[in-house]
Amino acid sequence: MESTDICRCDSFSSANPPECGQPSWYAIHVRSRHEFRVVERLTKVGIEAFLPVVERVNRWKDRKKLVILPLFPGYLFVHINKNYHNMLAVLKIRGVVRFLEMLPGEPEPVPEDQVIFLKRLVENKESLDPYPYLKEGQRVRIKRGPLAGVEGILVERTGQHILVLSVDILQQGVSLKIDASEVELV
Numbered sequence: 001m002e003s004t005d006i007c008r009c010d011s012f013s014s015a016n017p018p019e020c021g022q023p024s025w026y027a028i029h030v031r032s033r034h035e036f037r038v039v040e041r042l043t044k045v046g047i048e049a050f051l052p053v054v055e056r057v058n059r060w061k062d063r064k065k066l067v068i069l070p071l072f073p074g075y076l077f078v079h080i081n082k083n084y085h086n087m088l089a090v091l092k093i094r095g096v097v098r099f100l101e102m103l104p105g106e107p108e109p110v111p112e113d114q115v116i117f118l119k120r121l122v123e124n125k126e127s128l129d130p131y132p133y134l135k136e137g138q139r140v141r142i143k144r145g146p147l148a149g150v151e152g153i154l155v156e157r158t159g160q161h162i163l164v165l166s167v168d169i170l171q172q173g174v175s176l177k178i179d180a181s182e183v184e185l186v
Contacts (some may be wrong), residue, residue, distance in 0.1 A: 014059055023081045024109035025050070026090075027100040027169045034095035035070045041093045044088075048079040050115065052122045052174075054129075071122070071130060072172055075100075077115060082107065100169045107170050117150045117165055119130060129175050140183040152176075 017023050031037045042049040052071040057064050070076070080086040087107065090096060099107035121128060124146050140154040140163065152165040153173075163183065166173040 005130060021081060023048075023079050025079050025112060025115045026107050027075055027077055027081075027102060027110055027167070028090060029074055029096045029097040029099060030076060032074060035073070035076055038093060038095040039076060040089070041095065042078060045089065045093070047090060047093075050077040050079070050119065052076075052118055052126070054122075055125070070146065071128060071174060072170055075172075076172055077110060082109070092163060097151050098119070102169075110167065110169050111123075113151070114167050117152070118174065120150055121165060126176050130172060139185050139186040142178070143182055143184050145182065154178075154183055 022038070028038075039049045039051045053068050054071050056067055056069055058067050067099050078090055080090065087099065090099070102108045124148070139151060141151045142148055142163065150165070154164040155162050155164055161178055162175045163178045164173045164175050
């Protein structure tokens with residue numbers, strides 16, 4: 001009896017057989033205000049998840065408090081092999097609504113470099129702000145410092161230069177104030 005070519009990746013570890021291919025990042029939509037709980041549930045069952053967060057100071061009449069908020073409310077990323085078992089395992093997690101897709105029924109992978117750059121921005125704890133999605137514009141790369149190599153779109157807003165990193169599948173972006181002399185054209 002011959003072996004089949006069907007990918008039988010049943011685990012979420014990086015030790016999957018080579019015929020299963022490399023795992024990819026996928027954006028998922030989650031229930032409103034459930035981002036942190038969904039990441040916890042995904043991690044608990046062994047699925048790698050990434051929730052970009054920012055710290056903000058919330059002010060009330062009587063106090064101020066530092067709070068951690070999702071950078072893209074309602075969305076997070078999972079790193080899995082694309083097969084029925086893995087997709088279903090993600091969708092079964094309480095709070096997950098759906099995978100983001102360009103074509104109906106076909107979850108769209110997020111380019112690895114977009115996730116890597118986003119992780120670097122979040123880890124560096126720069127002053128990040130959600131930014132409207134930009135598809136067109138001048139693509140630049142940061143030349144030096146802890147964010148060297150991060151690519152994005154350079155725009156000008158009220159006399160300041162802003163680097164915008166777009167996450168295509170979410171059709172959203174994140175902005176970072178930057179000195180234009182610190183970037184080079186890509």
